[in-house]
Amino acid sequence: MHLDHTHSGPVALSADARRPDGTRRALRIGLGGPVGSGKTATVAALCRALREELSLAVVTNDIYTREDAEFLLREAVLPPERISAVETGACPHTAIRDDISANLEAVEDLEDTAGPLDLILVESGGDNLTATFSKGLVDAQIFVIDVAGGDDIPRKGGPGVTTADLLVVNKTDLAPYVGSDLPRMAADAKAQRGELPVVLQSLREETGVRDVADWVRARLADWTAPA
Amino acid sequence: MTAAVTATARIHARPDGRGGTALPVLAGEGPLAPRRTRGTAGEASVVLVGAMSGPLGGDRLRVETEVAEGARLRVGSAAATLALPGRHQDEARYDVRLTVADGGELRWLPEQLISAGGSDLYVTTRADLAARARLVLREEQVLGRTGEEPGRLTSRLTVRIAGRCVLDQELSCGPGAPGGWDGPAVLAGHRAVGQIVVVRPEFAPHPPAARVCPAGAAVLPLAGPAVLLTAVAPDALQLRRALDEALAALG
Amino acid sequence: MSRAALLVLADGRFPAGGHAHSGGAEAAVRAGRITGAGELAEFCRGRLHTTGLVSAALAASAALGMDPAGLDAAADARTPSPALRGAARRLGRQLLRAARATWPSAELDALARDFPKGAHQPVVLGLAARAAGLGAADAAYCSAYESVGGAASATVRLLSLDPLDATGVLARLAPEVDLVVDRAVAAAREALAEGPETLPGASAPLLEILAETHAASPARLFAS
Numbered sequence: 001m002h003l004d005h006t007h008s009g010p011v012a013l014s015a016d017a018r019r020p021d022g023t024r025r026a027l028r029i030g031l032g033g034p035v036g037s038g039k040t041a042t043v044a045a046l047c048r049a050l051r052e053e054l055s056l057a058v059v060t061n062d063i064y065t066r067e068d069a070e071f072l073l074r075e076a077v078l079p080p081e082r083i084s085a086v087e088t089g090a091c092p093h094t095a096i097r098d099d100i101s102a103n104l105e106a107v108e109d110l111e112d113t114a115g116p117l118d119l120i121l122v123e124s125g126g127d128n129l130t131a132t133f134s135k136g137l138v139d140a141q142i143f144v145i146d147v148a149g150g151d152d153i154p155r156k157g158g159p160g161v162t163t164a165d166l167l168v169v170n171k172t173d174l175a176p177y178v179g180s181d182l183p184r185m186a187a188d189a190k191a192q193r194g195e196l197p198v199v200l201q202s203l204r205e206e207t208g209v210r211d212v213a214d215w216v217r218a219r220l221a222d223w224t225a226p227a
Numbered sequence: 228m229t230a231a232v233t234a235t236a237r238i239h240a241r242p243d244g245r246g247g248t249a250l251p252v253l254a255g256e257g258p259l260a261p262r263r264t265r266g267t268a269g270e271a272s273v274v275l276v277g278a279m280s281g282p283l284g285g286d287r288l289r290v291e292t293e294v295a296e297g298a299r300l301r302v303g304s305a306a307a308t309l310a311l312p313g314r315h316q317d318e319a320r321y322d323v324r325l326t327v328a329d330g331g332e333l334r335w336l337p338e339q340l341i342s343a344g345g346s347d348l349y350v351t352t353r354a355d356l357a358a359r360a361r362l363v364l365r366e367e368q369v370l371g372r373t374g375e376e377p378g379r380l381t382s383r384l385t386v387r388i389a390g391r392c393v394l395d396q397e398l399s400c401g402p403g404a405p406g407g408w409d410g411p412a413v414l415a416g417h418r419a420v421g422q423i424v425v426v427r428p429e430f431a432p433h434p435p436a437a438r439v440c441p442a443g444a445a446v447l448p449l450a451g452p453a454v455l456l457t458a459v460a461p462d463a464l465q466l467r468r469a470l471d472e473a474l475a476a477l478g
Numbered sequence: 479m480s481r482a483a484l485l486v487l488a489d490g491r492f493p494a495g496g497h498a499h500s501g502g503a504e505a506a507v508r509a510g511r512i513t514g515a516g517e518l519a520e521f522c523r524g525r526l527h528t529t530g531l532v533s534a535a536l537a538a539s540a541a542l543g544m545d546p547a548g549l550d551a552a553a554d555a556r557t558p559s560p561a562l563r564g565a566a567r568r569l570g571r572q573l574l575r576a577a578r579a580t581w582p583s584a585e586l587d588a589l590a591r592d593f594p595k596g597a598h599q600p601v602v603l604g605l606a607a608r609a610a611g612l613g614a615a616d617a618a619y620c621s622a623y624e625s626v627g628g629a630a631s632a633t634v635r636l637l638s639l640d641p642l643d644a645t646g647v648l649a650r651l652a653p654e655v656d657l658v659v660d661r662a663v664a665a666a667r668e669a670l671a672e673g674p675e676t677l678p679g680a681s682a683p684l685l686e687i688l689a690e691t692h693a694a695s696p697a698r699l700f701a702s
Contacts, residue, residue, distance in 0.1 A: 064697050087701035089498035090635045099493035101572035102701075383679060395555040395679040405531075405680070406654060407524025411511035412502065413682040420683055437560045437690050445687040450554035450563065457558065459683050 026117035027223040030133035033144035035126030038170040045209035047077035056119040057082040057110040063125040092125030100137040129158035146170040151180035154188035173202040231285030241295035270299040285315025289322045294331035304337040312345035323352040327360035339367040346378030358389040367421035377401040393451035417459035419466035426453040444473035483610040495572035500632030500700035505688035515643040522626040528682035530625030533600040534618040534662035540604025541617035552674035553598035559686040561693035565702035571596030577606035618662040
């Protein structure tokens with residue numbers, strides 16, 4: 001990333017940390033992971049946890065246009081002008097990794113229309129275990145898997161599990177019902193990820209999204225700290 | 228053998244000073260005969276009567292209509308225009324030139340143009356409007372008489388408002404037209420295609436919403452105070468129904 | 479100039495947003511008008527000779543150095559569907575981002591300043607070709623090929639069509655792409671002398687109508 005790279009024109013080109021007017025742009029955090037692992041539910045929970053203290057917005061990358069955006073709107077976690085849906089042409093991983101131009105348009109438009117923003121969450125469409133976000137699009141990424149998707153996923157690894165800045169193992173409350181071995185999942189994840197953090201969460205429990213929200217706060221503190 | 232025809236009809240409309248519209252010029256030539264008919268209060272009405280069937284290959288027909296400031300004119304035609312093959316090898320041309328001044332209104336509502344098998348016609352329609360002019364312009368084409376393969380037909384429609392071009396569309400179909408004209412991107416086997424352009428100064432602040440009407444016509448607000456209603460249909464009757472529905476919905 | 483720059487610009491992986499657009503193929507598939515390779519070929523052929531010709535001529539004109547504002551207005555007049563105008567501007571903005579990063583140029587910077595909401599994609603494409611040191615025919619080739627390539631690859635995804643069939647469709651259209659490019663470049667040279675109003679206006683009624691049906695659809699895979 002070229003964090004101190006500036007351009008003369010009216011739009012930043014990619015991951016530039018500054019907006020054209022010289023102000024620092026919002027921190028962008030990507031949330032990826034397989035279908036049904038709870039990405040949208042985590043985004044909704046993060047919005048509820050952070051919206052009082054931060055100015056934030058969400059970009060969704062649905063497989064089928066607007067489904068996830070509609071869910072967030074229905075749940076009223078943010079006002080509609082802070083939620084934007086990107087169409088992905090049946091390839092959500094392309095839109096977050098190989099050709100991020102539509103997502104960059106969406107995050108910049110949100111900053112222009114709803115800004116100034118502290119944080120933009122970019123949610124990927126449910127995709128496979130290899131889908132990761134381009135560093136041109138997000139500053140940090142969270143990979144969300146769940147216990148019901150099989151307790152061998154951390155052991156299998158893959159770019160999402162191995163390299164994401166935060167791995168979330170979701171729906172821990174279901175572990176007894178689906179026969180998933182939580183300690184083994186945590187150990188496998190640790191083996192794959194070394195020092196990179198892992199959070200085991202259940203949004204149904206009182207702690208909910210607390211650990212993930214704390215991690216986001218820490219990333220934001222790093223982002224806004226003077227260089 | 229008959230010679231190819233070159234003919235021009237001219238229609239000029241201006242206010243008559245008593246709240247109506249006068250037609251100081253109403254001149255036909257050859258197959259083009261404009262006739263004044265009973266209008267309504269304020270609006271003059273003209274019908275183009277085709278004295279011969281045409282245009283035939285090699286013909287050069289032209290209609291020039293000018294609507295002065297404050298005048299209101301409706302122009303229709305007595306029957307559909309039939310493009311037929313001529314003895315001349317050249318294509319036939321039919322050029323329509325419409326000019327409307329500020330506060331003037333033209334409703335240009337001819338019957339269909341039918342492209343008969345073996346014919347070859349190039350139609351151009353060009354409307355030049357002042358900023359506060361009003362226009363309703365209908366153009367309908369039927370490809371072939373019943374059960375007949377169509378002729379070659381190319382039609383270009385251009386609308387300028389205050390010197391700025393807001394619509395420039397050309398449709399080319401029939402034998403020898405560029406490929407794919409009857410395929411799923413262009414006409415998909417439909418034999419009637421048409422459009423209505425509506426220009427109203429009040430569209431500038433309040434453009435109608437884009438949509439597709441139940442009978443299939445699309446309402447397309449243009450980049451200017453104008454709307455294009457466009458439709459394809461199996462036949463002339465269903466085309467007219469679709470366009471009329473979309474026009475009525477504009478209010 | 480490097481001819482290889484043409485390969486970079488024409489590459490389907492050039493990150494300018496095209497992958498999320500089907501060129502009307504999704505709406506045509508839903509309407510039952512494309513069910514296999516034969517109909518895809520006719521669909522692409524119709525696109526090529528209408529919107530493909532217009533886009534190629536606009537791109538060639540921009541590559542020749544014509545005023546982008548005049549070309550953008552000409553593109554508006556040739557695109558009655560507001561959904562298609564919106565898609566063309568969004569794609570233009572995405573392409574401009576990629577082109578400015580790839581071939582920095584004062585002309586591209588000026589275009590970004592003058593069109594903050596995006597200029598029509600073919601106009602941007604022509605200027606990008608120019609910035610890459612390419613000529614009018616190169617720009618026209620890019621644009622004409624894009625007008626069919628995007629629809630073909632979208633149809634592979636929409637119908638699970640055999641990708642070999644889709645590629646065959648594109649290969650068999652190649653001679654017609656050559657013809658369209660020749661016409662587009664000739665039209666661009668005429669426009670350079672006479673002004674943008676002489677550019678071709680070839681239209682496809684069903685593409686315009688279906689674009690609005692598609693834009694109003696609550697669930698779709700492709701943006702256009």
